[in-house]
Amino acid sequence: MKNHLLEEIYNPQHFTEIGHRLITTLGSYLTNTTQEKNRQTINWNVPEKEFRFWKDFLESGQKEDFFDEVLKRTTHTHHPKYVGHQVAAPAPITALTGMVSSLLNNGMAIYEMGMAPSAIERVVTDMLCEQIGYGEHAAGFLTSGGTLANLTALLSARKARVEHDVWNKGYSQSLGIMVCEEAHYCIDRAAKIMGLGQKGIIKIPAGDDFSMDISKLNEYFERETAKGIHIFAIVGSAPSTATGAHDYLDAIAQFAAQKNLWFHVDGAHGGAAVYSKKYRHLLNGIELADSVVIDGHKMMLMPTITTALLFKNRKHAQHTFSQKADYLLNDSEEDEWFNSGKKTFECTKTMMALHWFILLKFYGEQVFDRFVTRQYNLARTFAQLVREHPNFDLAIEPSSNILCFRYRPSDTNASEEELNELNAAVRQRLLEDGEYYLVQTRLRGTHYLRTTLMNPFTHKEHLALLLDKIVKTANVVARDINS
Template structure:
């Protein structure tokens, strides 16, 4: 082996670089948790690209520390308590360490001998989580890379079992459709379009004043779809929706699906883990009757992205999704063996993602996830209560999860400029960098939106956020005469 390859694969070099990286990351973690730096040093896209282009053109350096430091300073700090933006966890440090282990192993899971531990842990963990959701003794599932792929996988299973013809083998001969809340995550829409359903095949059910599906409209919408020549094969319930964190009435959806022989899929990517809390379990009442459920571990279970579970009330259903011959992988492609995950998952080479979840459970126990859910959901309610006491703010809806939508209305702002004002506040906060929040549009109105994902975020941080929004709002009103 060449000297360069020998050095690159040297255990001693690995040990030296590993110690340096852990020290660097530990310092970064302490600094981020203390909030010593803004959660985001925002740069315009062209400026960011130019920085890395210049760096790329520099000579190579056998010490990777400079690259690591640049990556840290040019990335958003999810562990900063003032990060309140997207639904992405501040990963458990332990899970990051386990990620290093699984990256070095690089064991895929399509076939058993390439991923013995990974396949076994995936089997164990999906059954554990299905049990906590109450899906029953026949339940099970698989893990996959993110909510889009997970929802696509579940809907492909629904199509295989509920469509009039075998689309997988014979192609599509029917105009198929699903019904979903108008507030559902865009990845549900994306998954449906990938399946070829088109715009007409995505039937969006209007929501009530709490942004929950109006389940009473399912019947009329189904009749209209049938009159239009569409074959509805599934209904998707949100647990919870992305924009507002509102939970659909899952029991009502389950009743409707049973009555009409439709597949009931629960998109619990964000909020299904409420089932782990005695306090918040009523939010997901009815999820135990779903035919399939999606849960993101990288949202409310503190794992690094991407780790998503696709759970089935009848584990055997998973084998109907992908049925292909691959003689070099499996001796019997039709055999429903759980230990060759490539038969049930979209991926062939799949990360050993189960190891991160298993390590956390074995180290801290299930109570870690329960306490996290209860803390984040409880803090959202405290924040909403605080906002209610501010005359210059309003909230869109009382939060059910850890997502809160609010906006600054001031005392003198013209009603027709409130959207413009809040968009300007969000942009100013992005470039200022002291807090990281996002915005959303609800029925034509712009709202500021926080997802309280970091367990180190406190009510004091959220009060400071409101003060910062207020000061920016006052300044913008003076500057632009709003």
């Protein structure tokens, strides 16, 4: 007896028909968002209502409406008024590489389950290493996100700088890493996953510009070492997530060399600036790092989720994990770059290298220079608008495309806490309104509105209108509070 359901699932004609309709729908989505034919960046709904909608849709919705409903009920990163999280408005061509990856489903744990993507990944990571300024002994690989990449880098650091075999024998002493207090939370998370505990995360205070205060490095190192903590690594942010501030990588590199520490750079957001002729200087010293993380899905126009982890010495890319699976791997000392499972947490991973390769092949490295430079320039333009407006305070001058600011009425005696509450309320109203999408953060107790200018269609005019909208919204909020 034939299994007609499976035949239907794998019917090529059926797939082609649905695929053609979907591509047409996505083309319309791009037109409607990038050209602002659709006013909304986000159609906000509270979680419980959204849950009920999709539960009901599974039971009674029309299957032909599925893609339309997804587009209607998600955040439109391609809209010029998307100024929220650090997620790219992906280049449309990478949706096609994502489709190819999903359909072919080559898991890449071993070479024969990912011949083309394994070789493509080697091409891509070699080019990234060269762009950073690494020498001929460098190598890297792609993995699923900055959090996983930073954890892997710190495991590599532990293996390289701690004599005791922690991986196989467990801890015999207290270990620690040094990192700025403004670093991304994934560094804390990685350290705790590794079993370092809170005491093993040595937080260096940030200076007035929210970058690591390098004058404190020796003091904190000596203090924690005297407590019996063996510090094996130091992490520099390029930049930090909340403010976009860059740590002084060259100074951190010098300190790491003096103390024989592994120097890791979390460049998940801003590492792509190695391609920017104008802003490459923000990363001075990155070429001295033992390892570097760069996300493709942030400032390199790719879909989530793909991250490069790059090593100055290729042996560190290969030998972090010593676990053996006889049916997959062997313990060869050769540089088996083509066996992904020996290098990453993932045994199975997507063919994410296709995204990087197709952008390089179709548009060349200059696409990353153009995009990063444009967005960083735009943040400086926005900062000027904020400075010139009587109702806004700028947290710090932007060094990337991240900018924090807050609304302050010109005729108010409001306390700091009242201003915090006002800005939080304004942001919630903007979220519910849906024309713009921006986020928020707290810096040293002060509540700020936060933008990350990720969209290549966002212009100065959109940002000026955003400030006007915030003022109008704040006036409505104030009236509601006082009524």
